[in-house]
Amino acid sequence: MGFNIYDFSGMTHNMHLWFLERMSPTATTIVEWTIIGVSYMLFVALFGLFLVYAERKVCAAFQQRLGPMRVGYWGLLQTIADFIKLLMKELIMPKSADRFLYNLAPFIVMIATFLAMAVLPFAKGLQTLDFDIGIFYVTAVSSVGVIGILLAGWSSNNKYSLIGAMRSGAQILSYELSVSLSLVTIIILAGSMQLSVVVESQRDSWFLFKGHIPSLIAFVIFLIAGTAETNRGPFDLAEAESELTAGFHTEYSGIKFAFFFLAEYINMFIVAAMATTVFLGGWMPLHFGQFESFNHVMDFIPPLVWFFMKVLGVIFLIMWFKWTFPRLRVDQILTLEWKYLLPINLVNILLMCLVVLTKFHL
Amino acid sequence: MSEFKEIIVSTDKIHTDEYLVNMGPQHPSTHGVLRLLVRLEGEIVHNIQPHVGYIHSGIEKMCESISYPQVIHLTDRMDYLSAHMNNEAVALCIENALQVEVPDRVKYIRTIMDELSRLASHQLWWCVMGMDLGALTTFFYGLRDREHILDIFEETCGARMTLNYSVPGGVMFDIHPNFQKRVKDFLKEFKKKLPEYDQLLTGNVIFQERTNDIGYLSKEDAIAWGVTGPSGRGSGFSCDVRKHQPYSAYPLVKFEEKLDTKGDTFTRYRLRMEEMWESIHIIEQLIDNIPEGDYAVKMKGVVKLPEGEFYQRVETARGEFGVFIVSDGKKNPYRIKFRSPGFSNLFALNKMAAGHKIADLVAIMSTLDLVIPDIDR
């Protein structure tokens, strides 16, 4: 089959030829779509389970306790038990809720998540879609999630849900700007929006080091705006339990709630994956231009492992934010974006332009 | 509900932009069964009507049919976080009425237990304040340290929270032989942990943004609404009963009454943190010098107060707690009234929170440090 852990393009090409020998091109396409779809769904389910478990363990570590320990060895089966419980719960729907929109909202959020995941480069040759406007596509598609949240809040026919959804909508729309502008900074450095090109051009060193100051500022802003986008961490006013019960997903139970919950964790994964791809080199090992032997050692670790190590590192950072800081009030969140992050971002873009034009980068 | 119509009619006409939201009896941040009817316009709070009585147990009526030592049991359950101070208030009232002089050992033990109760109460307040504002980790840090105090209580008094320790004439049992050592070990540990609290919450920019200039209460309003304790002292109202009408061993210790005039949420927070340091200093002054002697004075089997009225004030963690006993010479009190600090503090909420946002309302309520059974009795 040509399974090469360092380069999946051989394997995917062989599989494609294998199918073509046995069926017509249309059937091949459909079979390949099915395989990709199923593997993405499996990935979302399994990685989502893992992330929920990781969050509980990380949270426990910060709070000087152990976290789930009883269900399975060291609590490993805890999330599976939670998932089975959610599957078995009764789906209570408020009588005066708008039926169609109420049922539609979780699906919209999930669809937005899947669409954004389609372009992420997991390893060399393991990227489903490779548009030449890759980065632009990701920001565009993740905005679709806002519709799901607003629909959820509106159709629940509940004052608390509505307040939560409005807050969340305002917050996500504002922070979209910061996310996009910090990505624009890197597009200037990379010269292209295509994600595979972005990763390839970090072969000699990651953009975080290449662009030094403007890159670092953009990275910090991207992290802050990314946590705000996913309604996490100090920006989780939309689901602040101590104020409005559970915000926009108050009225959801069972598997529909599980969709929102899972979508939040996978969105966190997407933010971390984008940060990794664009700032930390994606699946590229850590290379320092001149040190040949060091580069050889780094090359030994497969790119897939590099990618997941970096993603998990960024996810740990995002979790760290949540369990350390108190919550910001909604007007403080919007002030932070419009009065501080946006001007800094714009100045940073100018700075990056200067750096690129004068070739002051590493 | 007829009550609902009454509200809409008795307050001024509601604009079409406003709406009523119920922060109902079951809510994670009302610290107990308290219902707040909030009139909102968007996010801005215009008026708050607290509805109390969900945990009204008729304690004052019950006390009219039980004997004086039995009243002590019920006082634990009102402000359960300052249980010992409530016990002591009733015990002191009865002792003053009967003109009974307690030995010095009793005074020292009572004051040390008072200050330990105050520390435990402020620790719980701190962890819940962090949790209300979203810093969920503070909950575990505060409780971790509070466990040490509760273990000390359990060893000496037999219970962790409803201590039932001070009785008329003295204390129920003598302190455990390990008491002094355990308290000294705890103080040593806690003095290292308290700066951690400051690092985690006090210096945090987000926390300061959420609490600075929120919930202003002027000195005149604090006096008019009877807001005592750290909430009142934050507005400049010097009301510490331990300083002005000292009781037990307080005349013998040196400590400061912390005052500030800024009157906002952050000031009240900061004053409670400073009060924790003062409590540590008070305990340090007393713990090594507990005099020998009896732990109680022999009282008659049946306690009967002379005819008349007696009032005793103590300083609990929340403010000034008062016991007013009207006695007609029998062995049950004729009328007993508990002046609870939470009752007066709660109803100043409208003054403090009007004009702020819902998130600020949560911050202000947690800084008032309310315990609802204290309000409802």
Added chain:
Amino acid sequence: MTNEELQAYLTGKFSNAEVKTGKQYVEIVVKAEDLHETAVQLKKTPELSFDYLICLTGVDYPETMQIVYHIESVEHRHVAVLKVNTADRTDPKVDTVSDVWQTAKYHEREVYDLLGVKFNNHPDLRRLFLDDSWGFPLRKDYKDEVRIVER
């Protein structure tokens, strides 16, 4: 001021009231119609300046209802007790002092709720803890077959 000075000053100022020194504090017993005026004077006079109402209690006596106000002056640090007796027990009415000491607004609601004393000119006289189906539980003649066991 000490208790003696306070007693002398108050006897001089309020001729309609009965001023004596109880076991702890100076007590002023006023008639129901003089209550509001006395309260205003107690707060406004600079030598007295009783601006902090510590506690407001209602006591049920066989002939009358007595409202007891413990007041303190923050400036001078003296404490006094103001008492007023209502005319009868069946329909007791007293003037409100919630415009003098704002905290009385809710204390008086509690007294109304538990003892049935009505306060004239109170801005919002409603029950506080209980609802209308209860009588006035703190009264000595309150009967409840279900919840109270008579020995």
